[in-house]
Amino acid sequence: MHLISFTEGNLTRIGRLEGTRIIDLSKANPKLPTSLVDLLNGGEDALQAAASSRSAPHFDLADVKLESPVPQPGKILAVGLNYRAHAVESGMPIPEHPVIFTKQNTSITGPYDPVHKPAETKMLDYEGELAFVIGKKCRRVPADKAPEVIAGYTINNDVSVRDWQLRGTPPQFTMGKSWDTHCPLGPALVVDEGLDPHRLQLRTLVNGEVRQDTNTNDLIFNCYEILAYLSTAFTLLPGDVVVTGTPAGVGMAMKPPSALSPGDKVRVELDQLGYIENEIIDEPADTTLF
Numbered sequence: 001m002h003l004i005s006f007t008e009g010n011l012t013r014i015g016r017l018e019g020t021r022i023i024d025l026s027k028a029n030p031k032l033p034t035s036l037v038d039l040l041n042g043g044e045d046a047l048q049a050a051a052s053s054r055s056a057p058h059f060d061l062a063d064v065k066l067e068s069p070v071p072q073p074g075k076i077l078a079v080g081l082n083y084r085a086h087a088v089e090s091g092m093p094i095p096e097h098p099v100i101f102t103k104q105n106t107s108i109t110g111p112y113d114p115v116h117k118p119a120e121t122k123m124l125d126y127e128g129e130l131a132f133v134i135g136k137k138c139r140r141v142p143a144d145k146a147p148e149v150i151a152g153y154t155i156n157n158d159v160s161v162r163d164w165q166l167r168g169t170p171p172q173f174t175m176g177k178s179w180d181t182h183c184p185l186g187p188a189l190v191v192d193e194g195l196d197p198h199r200l201q202l203r204t205l206v207n208g209e210v211r212q213d214t215n216t217n218d219l220i221f222n223c224y225e226i227l228a229y230l231s232t233a234f235t236l237l238p239g240d241v242v243v244t245g246t247p248a249g250v251g252m253a254m255k256p257p258s259a260l261s262p263g264d265k266v267r268v269e270l271d272q273l274g275y276i277e278n279e280i281i282d283e284p285a286d287t288t289l290f
């Protein structure tokens with residue numbers, strides 16, 4: 001099942017994608033909620049109802065605006081240096097433990113929305129990544145039970161402001177990784193399709209040029225190990241998002257380093273999950289709020 005969040009007529013709600021056609025779930029079944037987090041909080045019964053709701057399609061993809069499947073997650077947790085070749089290109093040792101940082105939930109944007117280049121950076125970069133979404137409140141989940149609490153999988157670009165990320169000692173992951181619009185997510189949350197998250201080819205293209213092309217079987221810490229590690233320390237809640245790290249091929253590691261500029265289009269594709277594509281634009285002046 002491909003679950004989406006979409007906006008039509010100024011109302012954001014959830015749908016089930018059938019090819020390019022959308023079943024508006026709360027229209028098909030008025031007992032279903034309009035937000036993905038509420039659906040996940042409804043447990044297996046709600047997911048079953050979403051999967052089995054029969055209705056003629058309400059919209060075509062072209063009629064709506066696709067949002068991040070989780071428009072405002074409680075947490076966004078991220079893993080750094082989680083592919084060997086990326087650790088090497090970054091000049092860092094292979095980690096013995098997962099390297100964890102957070103992205104603020106205000107950095108979320110839709111799968112096809114523009115990504116802002118702030119005036120304060122000269123080194124805006126992309127990181128194509130596999131993401132997963134928590135489906136059940138959980139703590140201290142052993143790795144072999146992780147599939148029971150993961151709702152599904154989706155695609156992320158962990159957009160990075162390198163000159164802010166890497167200045168100072170130690171580096172400032174929070175300030176470099178959390179600018180507004182720097183967490184495009186989507187296009188759908190893919191639930192229960194028997195997909196193996198650790199056998200998916202991940203490709204990132206900038207203006208059609210392939211920059212990253214790696215299989216998720218090369219992850220140092222896989223999704224289940226990441227979940228076990230994170231949930232040792234804190235409770236995870238339905239809708240929390242985990243982005244699992246990027247493979248080799250980021251712009252910063254190119255010779256010479258290559259920064260993203262306004263007009264560039266960054267596309268991240270993962271087998272069975274679709275793609276997200278975001279154009280870089282100068283950060284609009286109306287983003288200043290005070």
Ligand code: ZN
Binds near residue numbers: 079080129158246
């Ligand atoms: Zn990343």
